[in-house]
Amino acid sequence: MNLWLALTIAMACAAIAGIVRALVLRVVKRRRPRAVEKPNSHYTPKLVLDRDARYRWHHIPLERVHEINRDEVRRLLNKVEALGVDGLTLRERSFLERMEELYPPVVPPVHEEAEDPFWANPFGIEGRLHPRDANN
Secondary structure: OOOHHHHHHHHHHHHHHHHHHHHHHHEEEEEHHHHOOOOOOOOHHHHHHHHHHHHHHOOOHHHHOOOOHHHHHHHHHHHHHHHHHHHHHHHHHHHHHHHHHHHOOOOOOOOOOOHHHHHOOOOOOOOOOOOOHHHO
16 A cells, blocks of 8 residues: 555656646746747749749830840740740840840829729719718
């Protein structure tokens, strides 16, 4: 009977020690300052860079480019469409980059007073929101 009593006491002490250890670790963890990861803003995936380059290259105003360079730009844009950006050599890619720098796309001016065609007074509101404002 002494053996069973000793084993029971030992198991109870081990259980209590485990519970105390878990509580101490919890307190220590709560006191430690949180380590929040910084956003990965310094890294841009290659897929995004290629997509942006393709967009810029397709918006080169070909009517402003010299006819010899225009044919080369068209050939390279067709190659990009067929094989993707990875299908270009380093020299072809740098050529398109130079053309894009020399001939930036022409951006039309934005008119601030232009009315949005998709939201052209859908409810017939003429500037008054409440009937009580009609008298004023």
